[in-house]
Amino acid sequence: MAEDAAAFTVSEIERFLIDEAALLDEWRLAEWLELMAPDARYLVPPLDAPDADHQDTLFLIADDRRTLASRVRQLLSGNTWAENPRSRTRRLITNVRLLAVENGEARITANFAVWRFQHEQADVYIGRYVHKLVRGPSGPLFRERRAVLDLETLRPHGKLSFIL
Amino acid sequence: MDMTEISDLIVDDRARGIFRVNRRVFTDPEILELERREVFDRSWLYAGHESEIANPGDYVTRKVGGRPLILVRDGSGRTRAFLNTCPHRGNIVCREPAGSTRLLRCFYHAWAFDLTGRLAAVPGDESYTPAFDREALGLKPVPRFESYRGMMFVSYDPAIESLASYLGNAREYLDLVLEFGGADLEIARGSQAYCMKANWKLLVENSMDGYHAIPTHQRFFNQYLADIGMDTSSWAGPNRIQGIGLALGGGHAVIENRARALPITGTAKGELDRIRERLVERVGPERAHRIADFSRNLFIFPNLILISSWHTIRTFYPLTPDYMEIDAWANLPRGESSELRQRRFENFISFLGPAGFGTPDDVYALEGCQRGFAAWREVSWSDISRGMGCLQPSSQDELQMRAFWRRWHALMQELHGPTDCSDRPTKPPNRANHDGRGCSGVHGQ
Numbered sequence: 001m002a003e004d005a006a007a008f009t010v011s012e013i014e015r016f017l018i019d020e021a022a023l024l025d026e027w028r029l030a031e032w033l034e035l036m037a038p039d040a041r042y043l044v045p046p047l048d049a050p051d052a053d054h055q056d057t058l059f060l061i062a063d064d065r066r067t068l069a070s071r072v073r074q075l076l077s078g079n080t081w082a083e084n085p086r087s088r089t090r091r092l093i094t095n096v097r098l099l100a101v102e103n104g105e106a107r108i109t110a111n112f113a114v115w116r117f118q119h120e121q122a123d124v125y126i127g128r129y130v131h132k133l134v135r136g137p138s139g140p141l142f143r144e145r146r147a148v149l150d151l152e153t154l155r156p157h158g159k160l161s162f163i164l
Numbered sequence: 165m166d167m168t169e170i171s172d173l174i175v176d177d178r179a180r181g182i183f184r185v186n187r188r189v190f191t192d193p194e195i196l197e198l199e200r201r202e203v204f205d206r207s208w209l210y211a212g213h214e215s216e217i218a219n220p221g222d223y224v225t226r227k228v229g230g231r232p233l234i235l236v237r238d239g240s241g242r243t244r245a246f247l248n249t250c251p252h253r254g255n256i257v258c259r260e261p262a263g264s265t266r267l268l269r270c271f272y273h274a275w276a277f278d279l280t281g282r283l284a285a286v287p288g289d290e291s292y293t294p295a296f297d298r299e300a301l302g303l304k305p306v307p308r309f310e311s312y313r314g315m316m317f318v319s320y321d322p323a324i325e326s327l328a329s330y331l332g333n334a335r336e337y338l339d340l341v342l343e344f345g346g347a348d349l350e351i352a353r354g355s356q357a358y359c360m361k362a363n364w365k366l367l368v369e370n371s372m373d374g375y376h377a378i379p380t381h382q383r384f385f386n387q388y389l390a391d392i393g394m395d396t397s398s399w400a401g402p403n404r405i406q407g408i409g410l411a412l413g414g415g416h417a418v419i420e421n422r423a424r425a426l427p428i429t430g431t432a433k434g435e436l437d438r439i440r441e442r443l444v445e446r447v448g449p450e451r452a453h454r455i456a457d458f459s460r461n462l463f464i465f466p467n468l469i470l471i472s473s474w475h476t477i478r479t480f481y482p483l484t485p486d487y488m489e490i491d492a493w494a495n496l497p498r499g500e501s502s503e504l505r506q507r508r509f510e511n512f513i514s515f516l517g518p519a520g521f522g523t524p525d526d527v528y529a530l531e532g533c534q535r536g537f538a539a540w541r542e543v544s545w546s547d548i549s550r551g552m553g554c555l556q557p558s559s560q561d562e563l564q565m566r567a568f569w570r571r572w573h574a575l576m577q578e579l580h581g582p583t584d585c586s587d588r589p590t591k592p593p594n595r596a597n598h599d600g601r602g603c604s605g606v607h608g609q
């Protein structure tokens with residue numbers, strides 16, 4: 001049965017990531033949050049230590065589920081001026097790989113390019129996802145969602161105010 | 165641009181309580197050129213922290229005041245700052261952001277320098293004439309290099325006063341900020357390199373602007389803190405804590421508030437209480453109170469910010485009138501438990517940095533100001549008079565910003581002596597009542 005953890009396939013993961021990207025691009029953030037397992041983390045490492053551990057390094061983002069839920073509420077509230085009016089984003093997700101499945105947890109990676117437009121400026125955020133997925137009642141869930149940017153600095157981007 | 169024009173850029177009428185800055189200062193490339201020469205090249209500039217180059221041979225490279233620098237610890241343990249350009253033909257000598265080495269070698273022609281900067285190897289040096297002066301061809305040290313409590317500063321002005329003298333009255337506050345949480349500090353791994361498409365002086369203002377906190381950052385103070393179960397009443401509403409703003413002389417300034425609720429005051433209350441107890445044992449109750457029970461945003465002229473609540477060090481430089489590069493670090497007590505360290509990281513990034521719940525809205529606000537300045541010919545003045553005429557302006561007022569502007573304005577007019585950065589009228593005011601609205605800044609200490 002598909003409920004079996006070992007049954008993660010690249011094509012299922014690819015479909016999951018593409019659907020996830022659509023939720024983010026369409027700003028359906030409350031639905032997107034439901035893709036997070038109760039113990040989920042959303043991590044964006046610092047650009048000068050992309051492989052570091054958030055426990056001993058200052059990350060750009062190291063949200064637990066509660067902080068992430070707050071992030072989503074803030075983005076939807078209208079009080080997050082940096083995203084009000086919200087920027088337009090378009091995500092291209094490619095090179096999906098299933099690295100390992102262990103104890104019901106799939107470690108996967110994919111490349112991303114997120115184009116972002118606001119006030120007639122275009123910024124591109126390039127990097128790779130390194131995710132840990134587990135099986136939820138109706139499909140994969142994130143246990144760890146890690147977006148590793150290839151940028152050396154956030155210049156000229158200046159900010160990362162949307163969910164990468 | 166002549167001196168009359170520069171003198172007209174700021175209206176500082178202390179008797180009437182008028183302070184206005186002409187928005188041309190944010191848009192004019194000529195002003196920026198003058199700032200590079202008269203402000204940045206005549207100041208002490210924060211370059212890095214000694215903990216970043218803890219061991220002999222450790223180095224970091226970074227741009228400071230527009231110049232590429234190498235900060236390195238030599239074999240004897242002495243810290244040094246060199247201009248990162250080969251004395252031979254110019255190439256950047258050290259190309260890694262950080263590392264450890266025994267020799268600094270330029271790959272272009274393989275000239276190599278020891279850690280004291282001395283030219284140690286020149287391939288094929290028999291082809292040079294006797295006039296070839298190896299001793300003069302070492303790495304060039306920055307004109308001035310001094311440290312204060314682990315913080316390394318450089319200046320490109322050989323004649324500048326000592327760093328301690330330059331810091332002046334700000335030293336007292338720098339000590340308080342550096343001792344907040346523990347005196348032995350180190351820069352944590354993971355730095356923040358970002359930018360704003362805005363004039364650099366807007367970030368000076370913004371970094372010590374209590375007035376903007378609630379409107380701009382309501383999502384942090386009203387929403388996020390509530391979402392994680394914190395009491396937000398110390399920040400907003402009738403019982404909010406109001407602090408003070410101070411001009412410290414030399415353009416330095418500080419806003420100081422009684423410590424308020426932050427993520428870490430909830431998650432690590434026990435540990436913070438124990439740190440405070442140890443502080444009382446070490447320095448006595450009075451000093452411990454001064455250090456630990458207040459939060460401070462300290463500005464060291466012209467471009468250094470320390471914010472104690474988040475243990476951050478931040479510097480920034482203009483590339484163009486409407487673009488600045490920003491670097492920020494977490495400067496944390498050494499030897500803490502990994503649990504407390506994690507709580508400090510959470511606390512830091514909950515607000516600060518390009519993805520925090522605070523900074524992106526500042527980026528957006530300052531970039532919005534800059535877009536607005538396109539109308540500077542029609543809407544020519546920014547008002548920075550809040551709290552003028554108060555005996556002690558509050559942290560919601562703007563004295564601390566006026567302090568910066570007054571020093572900036574003096575230097576831009578090549579007035580290099582001391583500047584009166586306070587609100588004190590040059591002649592007595594003709595108003596009897598001098599403590600009108602909003603003068604609630606004085607707090608018990």
